[in-house]
Amino acid sequence: MRTYFPPQLLNPAQQTGRWAVRDIDDDQVLYTTNLGSYLRCRVTGSHQLILTVANHHSDLGTGQVYALRVDGNLWRRFPARQEKITVPLTPAPHIIEIMAAGNTDLDEVWTGKQGFAIRSLAVDDAGILTAAPTRLVIDFIGDSITAGCWVAGRHAAADYRPESNYAATCADLVNTDSVRIAYSAGGVLRPATGGVPVASKFLRWIDRDTPWTPNHPQLVVVNLGVNDRRYPVNQFVTTYDRFIRQVTTTFPAAPIVLMIPFSQHFKNEITTIGHRHQLRVIDTANWCPSYTDGLHPNQAGATIAGQHLARVIAPYLGKKV
Known part of the structure; x- marks a missing residue:
């Protein structure tokens, strides 16, 4: 697999949310505290996309949720507790959007490092991930x-x-x-x-x-x-x-x-x-x-x-x- 880590994902994410590369518990992640922040990228030449996340949430809460859609089609939602989310693709170019889509008021996003945290995106060895075309x-x-x-x-x-x-x-x-x-x-x-x-x-x-x-x-x-x-x-x-x-x-x-x-x-x-x-x-x-x-x-x-x-x-x- 070809794996893209937070420093490589930060540039594509800047158009679509308030993201930063953070070290949380010795784990480098792409981090946001905002529901609705998303990562928009283009994947070419891969039969799959693997999203790996960290589920930093309040012990009293229900856990976080991510939403994902391919080529502007229907959104699919995934609990962050899965940690690894695999999305089947075809080798043709696809626009992928991954959104921070659910948390609770109990998550201490401001002082407790309980925001949304993406560890990596991975594609097939022959696949390539790039930033999606820019928009207004x-x-x-x-x-x-x-x-x-x-x-x-x-x-x-x-x-x-x-x-x-x-x-x-x-x-x-x-x-x-x-x-x-x-x-x-x-x-x-x-x-x-x-x-x-x-x-x-x-x-x-x-x-x-x-x-x-x-x-x-x-x-x-x-x-x-x-x-x-x-x-x-x-x-x-x-x-x-x-x-x-x-x-x-x-x-x-x-x-x-x-x-x-x-x-x-x-x-x-x-x-x-x-x-x-x-x-x-x-x-x-x-x-x-x-x-x-x-x-x-x-x-x-x-x-x-x-x-x-x-x-x-x-x-x-x-x-x-």
Whole structure:
């Protein structure tokens, strides 16, 4: 077998997530703390692809999940406890996408090294793995809704669907890559789960010890606010405004659009702040017709919301939907 280790995988991964090469328990891995981060590559001349992962998760949790698809077909999901995942191929060229697709709020991703960890990819001796052709990139900044939690039901990890939530649906429709910067329960005022701090802190860090060098997306979409709904309005306004200034400084060359949360929390405040910064504000009223729990879109709602968003942002990318 021809085996590709984390340093060789880092370059293909930079377009599609917040990844870093880390040494965890004397094990070198390609590491991310973000649901929805994925690795997109091209495999040629191999009858199989073998993905080897490390299942670093809370002892109280259910373990992590990966999703994988070949040539844009249906996603298949695999528990990380398998550690080795074998995917049959033909020797023809194939585009492979491997996504961090399920974890739990109990996983200490920020301070406990319990993020997603890829050890290697392997192909036949005659096979070759290269980066997939580059595409335009969208950065999605948000919370559990953007990360892809609770789409298929109420079971953590097993029912998460970052591969088919509104952000993934949108990116597929406009044929772009995407980088997810989103954590469950997080906001501009409320820290996220897994030890993750507020958005102003997690924007530039993958975890407590791993800074992230911002990429160069063609568009940035911000969907935050719903988890801050129990804080005073004036406190939200001040902090959200400061965070948007931080986003514009972090991505000076990219158009930035602000989404009103599907729940419509802070609609007036976000609209005012967006206009103050001369940014497009996307009204999402009636975008999501169905939810898993009254807050998180279910699969039907996520698909429709993603279709709406794709139509709105397509002109920024020179695309048609």
